[in-house]
Amino acid sequence: MHRRTLPAAAIAAAALIVDRPARAEPETAVSLASWGSFHVGGRLVELSGKPVRDVVFTPGGVPAKVDPNGTYMAFAMYAQYMIPTKPRAKAPLLMWHGGGLTGVTWETTPDGREGFQNYFLRRGWPVYVSDAVERGRSGWSMYPDITPGEPVFLTVANPYERFRIGNGPGSYERGTTLPGCQFPADKESYLQFTKQNVPRWTTTDDMIIAAYIALLEKVGPSVVMIHSQAGLFGWKVAQARPDLVRALVLLEPAAVGDKAQVTALKDIPQLVVYGDNISADSRWPIIRARGVEFAELVRRAGGSVDVVDLPERGIRGNSHMMMMDHNNLEVAGLIQDWLTAKGLWA
DSSP states (O other): OOOOOOOHHHHHHHHHHHTOOOOOOOOSSOOEEEEEEEEEEEEEEEEOSOOOEEEOOSTTOOOEEEOOOEEEEEEEEEEEEEEESSOOBSSOEEEEOOTTOOGGGGSSOTTSOOOHHHHHHHTTOOEEEEEOTTSGGGOOOOTTTTSOSOOBOOOSHHHHHHTTOBSSTTHHHHTOBOTTOOSOOSHHHHHHHHTTOOOBOSSOHHHHHHHHHHHHHHHOSEEEEEETTHHHHHHHHHHHOGGGEEEEEEESOSSOOOGGGGGGGTTSOEEEEEOSSOTTSSSHHHHHHHHHHHHHHHHHTTOOEEEEEGGGGTOOOOOSOTTTSTTHHHHHHHHHHHHHHTTSBO
16 A cells, blocks of 8 residues: 655644744643533424334244334434633534544544544633444434435445545555555554444435534534535535634535525635645546636635645545544644634634
8 A cells, every 4th residue: 555654844844834922832631621512403303104003122032012003202402512721622523424424423433533623622622523324323213214315335445445544446456555645544444444434315415404403402513514514504504504603614515505505604714725646537527617617706705715625735645534534633733823823713
């Protein structure tokens, strides 16, 4: 496999290019004032006309009649929070994951390194990590009876080739990566990543948006950091409730907001970040072009959007999963500096 570690000189040069302001580094330990979880959103749904059946819940147990007719709670969303003892941020930081994934995206990397959740906690950000509707601890409902459509499942090879880790079709079987790839693509680490993959629906966007709005209404004005599929959710939620979004950080958004409502975003500072090896991919040039076009529409409406291509800042080799790449903390540092420049951290 092709791997590259940036030399110290290149890292120092990248820091100069990014033009990071001087700041005190946080203490190593994280002290929490509170740590917990809750669910938001959801609605009650009625089912009728289904047959009653006998179910044996435990081997050797006595069968119980299960009547599926009745009221169900559906489309709620799970969120976990960690609040530092001495917050330094001016707003909480909400982390929203991409398609077929959960909040684990932001936690420890597949090869055991510190993820974005810990990085921003160490710098005094109250961090909220959620599992979107129908993912992870949010659970999912009967389909198609309650959740329309059916889930999409991915093979082990699919993310390797689609997330710009491998160098084209068949690369997972070959065990080859893109030149300079920063993702931890050794077999053990990559298979650890695939254990995070969960079924996803393509029919639940409205339910997810409603749950994210409910999250913001509970937490209050926040910085929202999104990844991939959540680009749609981040922009649309900000358009629906601009009063509750202090800033948007969008890591390779895979979809955009409502072009007819870009004016709603004009008072929200936005940072859009793209990784490496996009131009040679079959899909990502189109996805990136659409994101850049949407950013320009927001600018024309009077908004502020900074689009950063990491290779142009001397940060190279990043996959679609930049929060897990070997240089993930360098990417996090760029985001931290942008938030500091926007007056959201002191």
